[in-house]
Amino acid sequence: MSEQAKSNLSQKIFTVLKRLATVAISAVLVIAVILVWPLITQSGPAKYANIDDHFKYASIGGEPTSGIPYWIWKVLPTMFPDKLPGEGYSSLGFIQEPDQDLPIGFAKSSYLGLDVVTQNCATCHVGSVRTTPDSIPQIISTMPSNTVDLEGYIKFVSEVPLEPQFSAREMMPAIEAMGAQLNPLEKLIYRYIAIPRTRDALIAQASKFTFLERESAYGPGRVDTFTPYKALRFNFPVDQLDDSELNGISDFPSIWQQGPREGMQLHWDGNNTSVDERNNSAALALVTPTNINFDAIYRIKDWLWELSAPAYPYAVDETLASTGQTLFQNSCASCHAFNGPDVGKVVPLEEIGTDPARLNSYTYELASNQYTLGRNRSRALILSQKRPIDCSEEVSVWIKPFSFMLNAKLSKGLPSPIKSNRAEI
Numbered sequence: 001m002s003e004q005a006k007s008n009l010s011q012k013i014f015t016v017l018k019r020l021a022t023v024a025i026s027a028v029l030v031i032a033v034i035l036v037w038p039l040i041t042q043s044g045p046a047k048y049a050n051i052d053d054h055f056k057y058a059s060i061g062g063e064p065t066s067g068i069p070y071w072i073w074k075v076l077p078t079m080f081p082d083k084l085p086g087e088g089y090s091s092l093g094f095i096q097e098p099d100q101d102l103p104i105g106f107a108k109s110s111y112l113g114l115d116v117v118t119q120n121c122a123t124c125h126v127g128s129v130r131t132t133p134d135s136i137p138q139i140i141s142t143m144p145s146n147t148v149d150l151e152g153y154i155k156f157v158s159e160v161p162l163e164p165q166f167s168a169r170e171m172m173p174a175i176e177a178m179g180a181q182l183n184p185l186e187k188l189i190y191r192y193i194a195i196p197r198t199r200d201a202l203i204a205q206a207s208k209f210t211f212l213e214r215e216s217a218y219g220p221g222r223v224d225t226f227t228p229y230k231a232l233r234f235n236f237p238v239d240q241l242d243d244s245e246l247n248g249i250s251d252f253p254s255i256w257q258q259g260p261r262e263g264m265q266l267h268w269d270g271n272n273t274s275v276d277e278r279n280n281s282a283a284l285a286l287v288t289p290t291n292i293n294f295d296a297i298y299r300i301k302d303w304l305w306e307l308s309a310p311a312y313p314y315a316v317d318e319t320l321a322s323t324g325q326t327l328f329q330n331s332c333a334s335c336h337a338f339n340g341p342d343v344g345k346v347v348p349l350e351e352i353g354t355d356p357a358r359l360n361s362y363t364y365e366l367a368s369n370q371y372t373l374g375r376n377r378s379r380a381l382i383l384s385q386k387r388p389i390d391c392s393e394e395v396s397v398w399i400k401p402f403s404f405m406l407n408a409k410l411s412k413g414l415p416s417p418i419k420s421n422r423a424e425i
């Protein structure tokens with residue numbers, strides 16, 4: 001080979017290597033951008049100066065486990081209108097304030113580079129009253145979400161992922177038609193990650209809610225407190241649960257004036273005595289012990305501690321009120337006024353005669369699983385140096401003794417000292 005040919009060859013090899021290097025460097029850069037993107041765009045949950053806005057619209061930490069990418073959540077009612085009773089999420093009873101993007105009870109926050117939608121306490125604890133069917137409803141935070149059909153919402157997000165239109169091919173144009181200004185990288189993320197992953201996650205979640213078919217309908221303002229908890233948090237085989245455990249459906253209560261309740265037998269079944277523990281347990285309907293946002297929840301807790309009940313919004317007929325007051329004092333105050341001797345105490349079912357379904361759904365198995373959750377939670381707290389909470393170890397749990405507790409093999413790993421005086425109830 002002549003010198004000339006040799007030099008041509010090395011020139012060519014050099015050019016090829018240079019190209020390869022350019023391609024390799026570009027690839028590394030693209031990968032780096034993809035990896036760093038979430039970090040540079042991460043803004044975390046939105047912060048609200050006003051506590052009422054915080055309660056209605058801030059995240060309590062559900063992003064990693066139940067966050068739905070914002071544009072998917074937004075486009076679903078447009079793509080699947082026949083799966084809703086009317087127009088949009090409001091047709092399920094969620095309250096849409098005119099100056100807000102999302103209905104009350106839904107939070108928008110940035111997670112891994114995308115905006116996601118999660119639910120918070122206000123899903124179940126903000127309601128409205130109106131004078132006539134045509135009046136503009138007056139929104140009252142911390143009263144029960146009396147219009148919200150949570151079962152309808154669960155069914156909606158369970159049914160839509162099974163539809164063939166829930167695909168990037170159909171959803172991307174619908175999202176863009178809604179005015180989404182996605183950059184090219186976000187489009188790629190939506191197309192190849194967000195849409196398929198959300199679909200899979202919603203299908204997986206739907207498979208845990210099949211028990212709904214066996215239960216009575218919740219109706220607005222009500223939820224089964226514990227079957228979803230058993231299914232989502234502890235992977236109980238809920239399809240095998242006995243009928244007697246299902247249907248523990250309760251009203252959303254009002255949640256003002258929490259301070260005076262500390263130390264009472266709380267929850268509908270009196271299953272614990274710590275307001276903190278109860279707030280955190282409530283949050284676990286939506287978040288997990290590892291991603292619960294304690295700061296967000298403690299801010300709410302501090303507010304609820306002294307928050308007084310809102311004034312009755314209508315004119316009061318003084319004559320009727322004074323007749324009622326006497327009746328109330330004589331027949332109701334013992335259990336319904338803070339200084340009543342029976343307030344915050346469990347009254348035996350035979351005596352009070354209320355529906356036992358809610359009590360029956362709070363089983364020994366659930367209580368002991370919650371107990372282990374409490375342990376993990378306190379450990380998680382110590383690690384993150386957050387404000388300490390009462391975890392179940394310090395909180396009395398009223399449960400009846402179950403025979404299988406005596407089975408050494410099963411009870412291995414289960415907590416030992418559980419105060420077991422539920423038999424007295």
Ligand code: HEC
Pocket residue numbers: 060120121122123124125150223225250251252253254255258267268269278279280282283285286297300301358
């Ligand atoms: C999915 C609906 C739902 C969500 C979300 C929810 N709750 Fe509740 N909450 C309920 C229901 C139902 C009860 C009645 C509990 C029972 O069955 O014992 C309740 C009870 C309570 C009570 C006790 C009220 C009383 O006086 O008996 C407090 C306090 C409370 N919730 C606070 C919260 C806080 C704080 C959050 C958010 C971290 C929250 N809840 C999220 C449905 C919900």
Ligand code: HEC
Pocket residue numbers: 251252253254268327328331332333334335336342347352354355
């Ligand atoms: C012996 C105690 C006791 C007395 C007396 C009593 N209640 Fe109750 N009340 C309860 C308990 C416990 C509940 C919750 C039961 C349940 O939902 O299963 C309740 C629930 C209620 C509720 C439903 C609250 C909701 O958010 O769903 C109303 C309303 C109510 N009581 C009104 C009254 C009135 C009015 C009187 C007097 C005429 C009265 N109660 C007397 C113990 C009592």
